[in-house]
Every structure is written in structure tokens, then in C-alpha cells.
Amino acid sequence: MLSLTTLCSPNETAASSSYQPPVFRLRSYNQTLPPTLCSASDSVANQPKMSSPDEQDPRISKISSAIRVIPNFPKPGIMFQDITTLLLDTKAFRDTIDLFVERYRGKDISVVAGIEARGFIFGPPIALAIGAKFVPMRKPNKLPGEVISEEYSLEYGTDKIEMHVGAVQAGERSLIIDDLIATGGTLCAAIRLLERVGVHVVECACVIELPELKGRERLGDKPLFVLVSST
Template identity: 85%
Template sequence: MVFFFATAGIMFQDITTLLLDPKAFKDTIDLFVERYKGKNISVVAGIEARGFIFGPPIALAIGAKFVPLRKPKKLPGKVISQEYILEYGRDCLEMHVGAVEPGERALVVDDLIATGGTLCAAMDLLERVGAEVVECACVIELPELKGRERLNGKPLYVLVEYVEI
């Protein structure tokens, strides 16, 4: 994994090295697909921006639609918004009105869970329109930041736990 600082004092994990290895990237997608096929998931909601990398191939493979959850003012048309707090400020996610119908079963996908704020905002958006969030899925978890605890018992599936030594 490559580390870089996008905001002073905040360390980010970057999945670029995974994407540079076609076999490792395919294997990653396959692990998620194996877990979610046959679970009647109709919506894969990907969080901007790296959830857009993993979400669409998972959605295609399990026969679900992909719904992008974007930063403010990036989606055309009518949207609903959910503001949330990050460890370094505030942010917001938006989703098209009508993209998800009441009763649909949703999977939330992102590259990483740190403090859990972004995943909570995504779940709030989906649940506000009546979707059932089945699970959240991330490639990496930073367990020392306790993001899993903020998910209020919602299942979280991760492939790698990153612990700094």
C-alpha cells in the first residue's frame, strides 16, 4: 500500500497498487462476488470515488444495479443529501431521487473504513428512501479508528485489516 497525505496530519491508504495488478484486482472482486451472489441484493451503492472502482463490477456480477453516492453538486437532477462529520471536517453525500426504491436490498461499497462516518452517511441515505442495507463491504479496515463501532451493529465485511506496527 502507498501512503500519502491529502490533508495535513491525516494519513490515507491508497489502493492504487492493488489496481496495478490485474490478478489481485480480479481476485478482490471475486471475493466480494462470492460473498454476495444469491443474497438477493438489488442495489450496490458505491461511495465516491473509490467505491466506484469496486462497486460496478460487483453489481454486474451479482445482477444488481449500481448507484453512485457522490460529493455535493456532482449529480445532475434532483438529489437527496446526507451531511456527516469526518475526523478532519464535514462532508456530504448525495444520491439521485428515485435511484433506489423502498424495499430494495442494498450493499454499500467503499475501499476503506476508517472512522465509519462515510459508511454511516451512505446507510442513512439508503434507509431514508426505504432500502434495507444488507451489509457494508470494504477492501481495508483501519481497526484502531473504531469505525465498525459506529455502524450500529450493521454487518461489515472487509478483506484486510491494516494495523500499524
Template identity: 80%
Template sequence: MTQNTSVLSPSNSPSITPTAAAAAAITRRLRAPSTLTTVSASRPLQFSWIRFHLYRSSVSPLLCTVSHSVEEEEEEEDREMASEDGQDLRIARIASAIRVIPNFPKPGIMFQDITTLLLDTKAFKDTIDLFVERYKDKAISVVAGIEARGFIFGPPIALAIGAKFVPMRKPNKLPGAVISEEYSLEYGTDKMEMHVGAVEAGERALVIDDLIATGGTLCAAIRLLERVGVEVVECACVIELPELKGRERLGNKPLFVLVNAA
């Protein structure tokens, strides 16, 4: 089939008259089987932290431009402002996202509800980021999360720092062989359990929960890990209730918290 090379120029652009040699070369390319894949984009391709804008020009090949997301710019501004006044603005955002429920689960208790924190994607991300920044270079190989809200914060921290996540559960929740540690409550006792073989002697662990009150569950988790030769580097919680003196119960074991409850 004969190709007409006189219609190569778009109607809205200046006419281009090729030389005889150029026209012959164009004709040969038009007759050759095409091996190119046509790419078209009617809107920007979206990624979580970067945007690629694709567009065509009548005389140019496919072009690509890169721009930072609004969220990334806001995070950079937060870091700059925090460094100026010596305070991390993320802490205030986390504290304001935690809801206090009076008289739950019984009269006189001011329950620190982190479910509202989980609904705030910015504050939730800030929480994980602050822990990751603290522990990413500590050679921690185990993140031990205490049932149940330690299961929320522990796994993303473990993934980010390259550690395994080990659940510390209440009795009869783990299948298979377990070791257990008893601890005291206000009325009675309870137990903390961990799978046999989940950790190995010589590993370095972080113990995490959402809140420290009297410190009983954290102490039980520490004892479980140390019984099998694991070094507990630190305990970490989102919230501390200082009036219950749980920190003192931990003895010389370091504790890191983000928010002190009023």
C-alpha cells in the same frame, strides 16, 4: 471443363485408386458448384479462458481440441491450497498489492494506496471475486458505491451479481433532483447525495467503499438508503483501519472487509 480425378491423392500419401462408380461420384461432386466455406487457421484462436486449436489432416476433416488456460489452472491450485490450510491465499495477494504512503495527505497519515492493487490484474480480480462470492446469492438488487473509490469496485460487483449500481456522491456532482445526508468530519461537516428515484422501497442494498476509517461516509450512505425504505444488507470495504473504530460507529450494521491495515 474436364476434371482429372487421377490427381486427388496428395503426393506425400499412398496412391488411392477409386472404383469406376466412386470415380464417377467424385467427378460429379467436383463439377457441382461449391457451397462450402474454406476455413484456415495459421495459429490457435484465443479466448480469455479457453483455446481452440484448429488444424487439418490430409485425410481427416477439420479437427478441434480444447485445453484449459494456465491462468485457470493456477486459480484452481490457489483454491485447493487455501482449503488445505484454512486460509484464502487471495487475501495475502491483495494485502501485498496495497501500497502505504507515509504522511499523505498530511503529516501523521499512513495513506492506504489502492492504485497499486489496480495495477496487479491478479490481485484486482481476486478482490472482485471475493466480494462476488459473498454476495451473489444474497438477493441484493442495489450496489451503492461511495465516491470516489467505491466507484471502482462497485460496478463490476453489481454486474456480476445482477444488481444495479447507484453512485453516492458529494454535493453538486449529480444532475437532477437529489436527496442528501450530512455527516461529520474531523473538522466540519460534509454531505452525501443520491438521485431521487435511483432506488425503491423494499430493495436490498450493499454499500461499498475502498476503506473504512471513522465510518462517517458509510453511515451517511446507510441513512440515505434507509430513508427511502431500502434494506442495507451489509457494508463492504477492501481495507479497514481498526484503530479509528469506524466499525463501532456502524452500530449493528454488518461490515465485511478483506484486509486490516497495520
């Protein structure tokens, strides 16, 4: 298990909370996408401050120390954030789910949209605990029924995410969950996909953020909630 050394947080916190997420130092992660916003109406200047758990919460340091960093995977220069070791630690895994549940319970969220693939790990228990349905957002040709899709850019080419037609209804309130935000392209695509069918995206949530890749800026005015921030 790689020891993660707490440094300082580069992120601002919401006025309603004093939390500064733990920070662990990594080598540079390959930049893959330009900081294009989710839509033309989004504005980085209007980006909200991050809201996070209380800085005194002892669960945060346990969660951060349970995440393993694998150098040069899946290709040279990338420091891969491996949450499988977090899943092996039953206490840290439960605390991760509990922190999200505590934040979103009572917020009138009816949809938890999980992004393939690790969003499928964290999304369902959160959805069950807050009384919401879980909607998988999958890679192309994985869902068997009629789908709606949204394309997003990669370093070389494009990719898509899809969800079933009829899985959500106009006017519903959604949380989007994934394990990590890097450049933010997939989260942006998920936001656009849900908003196209009239769903209100309340917030995006991730266990880990790589702030040097500026994915938060691409989300524009959509709030982002993270537990652990690396630099």
C-alpha cells in the same frame, strides 16, 4: 512496493467462518471523528461479528501485498492506503472483485451503492456480476438530477453525500461498497440515506479497515465485511 508484514488479527470472525484478516502495521492515523453511532437505536453491544473469506484462501495475502502505504499523505501523520497499486495488479484486482462477488451472489441484493470516489472502482463490476444495479453516492453538486442528501461530520465542519431521487425503491436490498473504512462517518451517512427511502442495507463492504479508528463501532448493528485489516 511496501512489504506488509502479517501479524495478528484484532477482529472477531463470524461463527460461520474461521477467517482472520491479514494485518499490517502502520503508524498512527489521525483520529477525525468521535464514535457516534449511525442512529440512536444502534447499539455497539449488538454489533455482529465480522464475516470474512476463509483464512486459507491464498488470494488474501496477494491482495494485502498489492496495497501500497504512502506516509504523510495527504497531510503529516497520515499513512495513506493506496489501492492504485492493487489496480495495477490484474490478478489481485480480479481476486478482490471475485471475493466480494462470491459473498454476495445469490443474496437477493438489487442495489450496490458505491461511495465516491473509490467505491466507484469496486462497485460496478460487483453489481454486474451479481445482477444488481449500481447507484453512485456522490459529493455535493456532482449529480445532475434531483437528489436526496445526508450530512455527516468532519474534524472541522460537515460534508454531504447525495444520490439521485428515484435511483432506489423502498423494499430493495442494498450493499454499500467503499475501498476503506476509517472513522466510519461516510458509511454511516450512506446507511442513513438509503434507509430514509426504505431500502434495507444488507451489509457494508470495504477492501481495507483501519480498526484503531473504531469505524466499525459507529455502524452499530450493520454488518461490515473487509478483506484486509491494518493496525
